[in-house]
Amino acid sequence: MKLLLLCALVAGASAWPNFGMMADSPGGASNAQKQHDVNSILWKVYEEIRDPHLKELSQSFDPLSGHYDDDGVAAKRLMKELNDHRLLEQKHWFSLFNTRQREEALMLYDVLEHSTDWETFAGNAAYFRVRMNEGEFVYAIYAAVIHSPLTEHVVLPPLYEVTPHLFTNSEVIQAAYKAKMTQTASKIKSHFTGSKSNPEQRVAYFGEDIGMNTHHVTWHLEFPFWWDDSHENHHINRKGESFFWVHHQLTVRFDAERLSNYLDPVDELHWDDMIHEGFAPHTMYKYGGYFPSRPDNVNFEDVDGVARVRDMLILESRIRDAIAHGYFTGRDGSVISIRDAHGIDILGDVIESSTYSPNPEYYGSLHNTAHVMLGRQGDPHGKFALPPGVLEHFETATRDPAFFRLHKYMDNIFREHKDSLTPYTKDDLEFSGISVDSLDISNRLETHFEDYEYSLINGVDDTVDVLDVPISTVVSRLTHNDFKVKIGITNSQNHEVLATVRIFAWPKYDNNHVEFSFNEGRWNAIELAKFWTKLNSGSNIIERSSKDFGVTVPDVPSFQTLMDMTDEALGSGSALHLEDYESGLGLPDRFLLPKGKTEGMDFHVVVFVSDGAKDAAVDGLHESTTYNHYGCHDGTYPDNQPHGYPLDRRVDDERIITGVSNFKAVDVKVYHVEDH
Known part of the structure; x- marks a missing residue:
């Protein structure tokens, strides 16, 4: 399973040069080559394959001739279903919750997952791209790229640019079709559904x-x-x-x-x-x-x-x-x-x-x-x-x-x-010799809306005889200004210790401006950050940027950007660096903070520092970027503590948690700026 530091789905495109060259990853092809092939196989997924080699492969490759670690069982099963005309037709909706459709998508996933070299993986992808339902195909490709060892460093293109219909209002899609038919470059404004009366x-x-x-x-x-x-x-x-x-x-x-x-x-x-x-x-x-x-x-x-x-x-x-x-x-x-x-x-x-x-x-x-x-x-x-x-x-x-x-x-x-469950006791919560002395935020917490543009080219019907014109949509989205958290911690032990730092926040008041009790607040706590750090004996100042809080991920580059980056790497023979986008488990970076209010909205922010040696399920967490909040690449979860610890259990007496020295709380306001 490809679970790195919380990033996102992605891929790219180019030509198919020298298949075995630059074999810097498992399976007999370079990471750039794999990225190119995944890009190309998902580009214009409802139309003909545009990459010449993959198009040829879609007709010449024999799935039963591939190399598999299951003796070809999955490939034989899918080929039988295909030859017996039992698979869902193309140009039809797909839902994972439809039992039969899910079975068919997972048949292809199994074929790809059991492929042991890139020629087999890419050959199957090309072959079934032109023969299976497009929705089933996209799901199987995304699942296989995420989980296959062959595609450990492949970044999937943003799904909203692969299948825009599922992310974009129909009025915008219709305008995109008009733009395509009239060959008019267009940038279409998106609006959210509903009206102000709702x-x-x-x-x-x-x-x-x-x-x-x-x-x-x-x-x-x-x-x-x-x-x-x-x-x-x-x-x-x-x-x-x-x-x-x-x-x-x-x-x-x-x-x-x-x-x-x-x-x-x-x-x-x-x-x-x-x-x-x-x-x-x-x-x-x-x-x-x-x-x-x-x-x-x-x-x-x-x-x-x-x-x-x-x-x-x-x-x-x-x-x-x-x-x-x-x-x-x-x-x-x-x-x-x-x-x-x-x-x-x-x-x-x-x-x-x-x-x-x-x-x-x-x-x-x-x-x-x-x-x-x-x-x-x-x-x-x-x-x-x-x-x-x-x-x-x-x-x-x-x-x-x-x-x-x-x-x-x-x-x-x-x-x-x-x-x-029994509430945590003081003994459960204390980190002996550790005191959180201060919790400061570098600047005023502000949110605002920004315009974001993404391509709709893959959302409209196409033909190789008609050139593409730029068609995109612009949508308003919430974001916030970057900030830093500075935590002052005293380590009274006479040696260095590994610590886990956990930061949460919850709204201080309900909609009637009644303050939430600690027990209600902690259940509504938003997890902002969790990270491991070494504490020297004596005073420590820990600074952390909101960009590195770990529960959110950056935007994946656009499909076109991924293709351009991949083309450049293949053309120059250089390495393709997409490490920041290899996993997509977190919320968008932009959603780290709630919107807040123009006059400021009160939040209760708490930091809890616990014993990292007891918490850590794997080594090197204080310096590792090869795990994320939900797990490591082999499915192991890095933290021995429950999700939400120490706020996951009821708190009958808040003094038990607020009274330990390794806990600190402050109140802050989040401001929303209307015109940024």
Whole structure:
């Protein structure tokens, strides 16, 4: 698994020079060559392959002649499905939540994942690019590039420029088609869905942000619910817990944005209550029509072929019952305790449900089924043969405000479990001899909106006979000014120690300006940073730039920039340096801070310094950039402590945590500047 310092999906393009030259990575081809091939195979994915060698390879390569570590089993299976005409046709929508379509995408993923050299990987990619459904193909390529050892240093191009329809309003896509037909270079302004009469419009910039959408789909590609250890080369450590934590952070960040815009925190959905807020996506499939809308104030209905409402209530009841008892029941009737720090991992696997769930037949798949149930409420019985809703794609799910209501519902189930655990004691929290003396921020915390431009060239129909004209869209997006945190720490021990520094923040007041209790605040804490550092004996000043906080990632270069960089590296024979973008697990750098308010919004910022020697699950964390917040390249999680530690358990008496010397808290304001 390609999990480096929290970066993002990417790739590039050029010619296919001297196949075996510059073999600076596994598989018999240079990193630049691999980058080029992945770029080329994803460029204009609905049209003909433009790279001459890959185009020729798409006709001449025989998948059964490739080199595999599974004796070609996966390739034989996919070829049989193809030759028997059982695969989904091209020019048709694809959804990962459609069982058969997912199986087909994963057949290709298996072929690519089991390829042992680059000629086999690239040959299969070219061959199936022209024969498989485009959506299935893109998903399989992205998953394989992320997980295959052959593509460890390949950066995937930004998905919003590969399949723009899933990220861009239909009005903009239609304008792009007009620009293409008239051969008029165009830069089209994007607007968020809804109107000022809809209060949810105030936070549309968060759920509809292309970086947010990319973050969500990337996380689910890195930690897929279909991951099966028996077919892969490693176990993904703490996958269920990470599922809880990434969605918990999305939920609390969304609430902070709502408070920034004078809205109450989001309410959870209930299966036996109506869905109060409707949603009109204003998006369309490349092929298959528009995404369905949902009116206001509709009650959940049974969805034919998916689940009944009462089924969801039963699954929820079984899970809550397991939390109350403190254990799940395995397939074999075994008792699996969750009354410890690792219980959250099991609970996350159950709720999602992933293949790691100990008993999916009994506890079901609450999260995955819920996405389909909610996504289909516009046409629950298939009366109008509508395509899947936005909740049935990880790329589009966060566009619907009901996504956050759905995850608030599941987050509250997770909280039931976390609150059932014994709170940390003073002995659990103390780091003997370590005192946090000060916490300072270098400058006023300010956010503002900026314009961002991305290409729509891959969103319109094309032909080799018509030259491209520049077609792009400009969207407004939230960002913030850079800042630094300076922490003064005294180490009273007579030797150097390794320390873990954790920084969190939560809104100080609710929408009625009532101060949150410490226990409520800590559950709504936004994780800002976690890093390891060495503390010398005596006084230490630790400075950290917001650019290096580790829970966010920079923007991936545009598709065209990636292609240009790759062309240059191939042409000059130089190394291609894309290290900063090799993993995309974090939120966009721009979203580190909530929007805040023009008059300033109060946040409670806390820093907690713990024993790095006890926390560290791998060596060298204070100097390593080869891990990220969610894990190392082999699936190992680098921190022995739970996600959110020490704020993950209930706090009955805040003095137990605020009273230890290795804890420090300050209040700050976040200002939003309207005209930057």
